[in-house]
Amino acid sequence: MTPYIMSDDELNVRRSERYESLVAIWEIMPASKSGNFAMCPVRRAEVIEHYIDNLRVIKFRYKMPERIQLHKVAGLMAYAIVKYRPISVIHSDPPKKHQFINETFALIHGLSVCAEHIHSPHSRITKLKYHDTWFDSLNHLLHHRNTTPESLAFIFETLCLTLFPENFDIS
Numbered sequence: 001m002t003p004y005i006m007s008d009d010e011l012n013v014r015r016s017e018r019y020e021s022l023v024a025i026w027e028i029m030p031a032s033k034s035g036n037f038a039m040c041p042v043r044r045a046e047v048i049e050h051y052i053d054n055l056r057v058i059k060f061r062y063k064m065p066e067r068i069q070l071h072k073v074a075g076l077m078a079y080a081i082v083k084y085r086p087i088s089v090i091h092s093d094p095p096k097k098h099q100f101i102n103e104t105f106a107l108i109h110g111l112s113v114c115a116e117h118i119h120s121p122h123s124r125i126t127k128l129k130y131h132d133t134w135f136d137s138l139n140h141l142l143h144h145r146n147t148t149p150e151s152l153a154f155i156f157e158t159l160c161l162t163l164f165p166e167n168f169d170i171s
Contacts, residue, residue, distance in 0.1 A: 006056055014055060018048045018077065022086070025109045031101055036091045043086040050080040054149055070167055071160045074110035075153025081106035082142050103142040107135065110152070114160045114167060 006014075022044055031037050054076045058068060085102045138155070141147065160168050 006059060011052060015048055015052060018051055019044070021109065021113065022047065025112055026087070026105065029105065029108065031087070031098065036089065036098065037087050037101055038090055039086050040088045043084045043088070046084040047077070047080040047086050050084065051076050054080075069169065070113050070116055071156040072153045074113040074156035075151075076149045077113065078106040078110040078142070078152045078156070079147060079149040081109060082147070100139045100143050103139045106142060107138055110156050111159070114156055114164055116167065
């Protein structure tokens with residue numbers, strides 16, 4: 001088997017990693033405890049399978065024998081989260097600020113992937129002068145504009161280069 005074609009074992013490891021990251025990030029979000037929202041298991045599975053499909057294509061197209069970089073994982077996953085919207089509204093009238101719940105989830109998940117292996121990443125992110133503006137603008141972009149997995153990977157690449165340069169080459 002060529003090194004850039006993923007084995008079933010490797011695919012299952014990647015599925016498991018993404019499942020664990022989705023659940024862990026959702027569980028730390030305040031919205032998960034509000035009673036207004038729930039993560040749909042079927043849509044969560046669709047997110048993961050979409051990520052796996054894109055991962056296989058990227059590794060084959062670019063003949064990548066190694067794992068892909070964290071910012072690429074973040075971009076692929078953010079795109080899949082926004083596309084499949086795994087967070088469902090339970091109550092019919094959540095506050096307006098929660099209309100971007102899946103976009104917010106995609107961003108927080110992407111940030112956490114980019115910050116893997118970093119001690120206290122939250123302080124690096126929130127100390128940014130324009131943190132709130134950046135987050136709101138990206139939420140708006142994800143909700144109202146068309147994006148691609150590659151464009152989101154570039155956004156997270158810039159974030160990694162700026163905030164987590166020691167993670168840039170980690171895969």
